Structures are given as structure tokens and as C-alpha cells.
Amino acid sequence: xxxxxxxxxxxxxxxxQSMTLLCAQDMNHEYMYWYRQDPGMGLRLIHYSxxxxxxxxxxxxxxxxxxxxxxxxxxxxxxxxxxxxxxVYFCASRTPYIFYEQYFGPGTRLTVT
Amino acid sequence: KQxxxxxxxxLSVPEGENLVLNCSFTDSAIYNLQWFRxxxxxxxxxxxxxxxSQREQTSGRLNASLDKSSGRSTLYIxxxxxxxxxxxxxxxxxxxxxxxxxxxxxxxxxxx
Numbered sequence: 001x002x003x004x005x006x007x008x009x010x011x012x013x014x015x016x017q018s019m020t021l022l023c024a025q026d027m028n029h030e031y032m033y034w035y036r037q038d039p040g041m042g043l044r045l046i047h048y049s050x051x052x053x054x055x056x057x058x059x060x061x062x063x064x065x066x067x068x069x070x071x072x073x074x075x076x077x078x079x080x081x082x083x084x085x086x087x088v089y090f091c092a093s094r095t096p097y098i099f100y101e102q103y104f105g106p107g108t109r110l111t112v113t
Numbered sequence: 114k115q116x117x118x119x120x121x122x123x124l125s126v127p128e129g130e131n132l133v134l135n136c137s138f139t140d141s142a143i144y145n146l147q148w149f150r151x152x153x154x155x156x157x158x159x160x161x162x163x164x165x166s167q168r169e170q171t172s173g174r175l176n177a178s179l180d181k182s183s184g185r186s187t188l189y190i191x192x193x194x195x196x197x198x199x200x201x202x203x204x205x206x207x208x209x210x211x212x213x214x215x216x217x218x219x220x221x222x223x224x225x
Contacts, residue, residue, distance in 0.1 A: 033213075042216065042217040042218070048211070090157065099144055099145055101145070103159070104156060104159070107157075
């Protein structure tokens with residue numbers, strides 16, 4: 001099993017450009033999450049989804065949009081990238097049973113110049 | 114709101130030493146607590162998951178304990194090796210969103 005995969009692994013954007021980060025999981029998980037990791041800030045939740053066709057805002061949603069058209073995919077979009085969005089982005093998934101662990105992707109390192 | 118704290122932020126030990134990493138949380142009504150390892154520039158590797166009904170979990174040289182009443186978890190690493198050098202993160206579920214709330218991590222350096 002591939003688990004949770006993320007595309008791309010690295011990306012450099014200029015301010016104002018747009019891009020989409022793709023997260024895919026093959027574990028048939030209902031819940032999916034997007035986090036960002038910044039030095040000194042730890043990991044923070046951007047958006048999440050509790051099932052196909054549903055999305056909700058997390059702690060730091062501004063400047064991002066998400067979509068969950070298929071159960072296995074969770075897309076994170078940046079419509080107009082800003083230097084403050086330079087970060088490492090992690091996707092995660094889990095079953096609805098909160099006693100079980102959350103599985104993480106390898107991350108996408110994004111730099112906005 | 115759940116808050117997770119890890120102290121110290123950095124730790125340096127000689128090879129072979131047994132060590133303990135600390136994690137504290139504010140909401141004792143946790144469902145589980147997960148420990149991760151992160152190597153520089155890499156993703157998160159899940160080490161151990163302790164469910165709320167459990168007191169500890171073991172994997173090889175790693176042992177994680179959970180004390181909900183005191184709001185603390187510890188990760189014990191036996192006979193440390195240079196390959197154990199990494200940042201260790203603990204995380205607990207918080208709030209109604211079902212996401213993990215992370216500590217900021219302890220950066221461990223094991224000197225040969």
C-alpha cells in the first residue's frame with residue numbers, strides 16, 4: 001500500500017501565482033487534513049474534510065481553498081501565493097474512529113518568492 | 114482548547130544513555146496520544162500510539178507512557194544511538210475537528 005502520497009514534493013512560486021497540492025490516500029479513510037509546518041510554530045491545521053464532498057476550515061485557512069471531489073483525494077489550492085505561505089505542507093488521513101492513528105504524507109516543501 | 118507542550122526544546126546526550134522526552138497536555142479528556150519522529154527536511158514517522166485506555170506502549174527501544182490525570186506523556190529511549198538524532202513530536206486530538214494538536218517538538222542529538 002502506498003498510504004498517503006503528496007504531489008509535488010517541492011515547488012517554488014512567485015508571489016501572485018497559483019497552484020494546487022494533491023493528496024491521495026489508498027486506505028479508504030473518511031477524514032483528511034491539511035497542515036502546515038513552520039519553524040517555531042509547530043504543525044497547524046489549515047482545512048479538513050470528514051467525507052467526500054465536505055470541507056471545513058481549520059486554524060489557519062486564509063489564502064487557501066480545498067476540495068474533496070473523490071474520497072481518496074484532497075486538494076489544497078493557493079489562488080494567489082504570498083511569501084507568508086512559504087512552508088512545508090502535510091496531508092493526513094484517518095478513519096472516523098478517533099482512537100486510531102492519523103497517517104501522514106511525506107510533505108510538500110513550498111517556497112514563495 | 115487542547116494545548117500540547119514539549120520540554121526541553123533541545124537535548125544533547127552521549128551515545129548509550131537512556132533518556133526521557135516529556136510531553137504535557139492541558140485537556141485530560143484525550144482519546145489518544147501519538148509520538149512522531151521527524152528527520153531534518155523529512156516527513157513525520159509515527160512511532161507509537163497510546164490510546165486513552167492504555168498506560169504505555171513499547172516498540173523496540175522505545176517506550177511511551179500516558180498519565181491522563183497529570184496531563185503527561187513520556188517517551189523513553191533506551192541505549193540511545195546517533196541514529197536516534199531527530200526531532201520528536203507528540204500530538205493529541207483536540208476539539209471537535211478531530212485534528213491533531215502538536216507540540217513544538219524536542220530536537221534530540223545523540224553524540225558518538
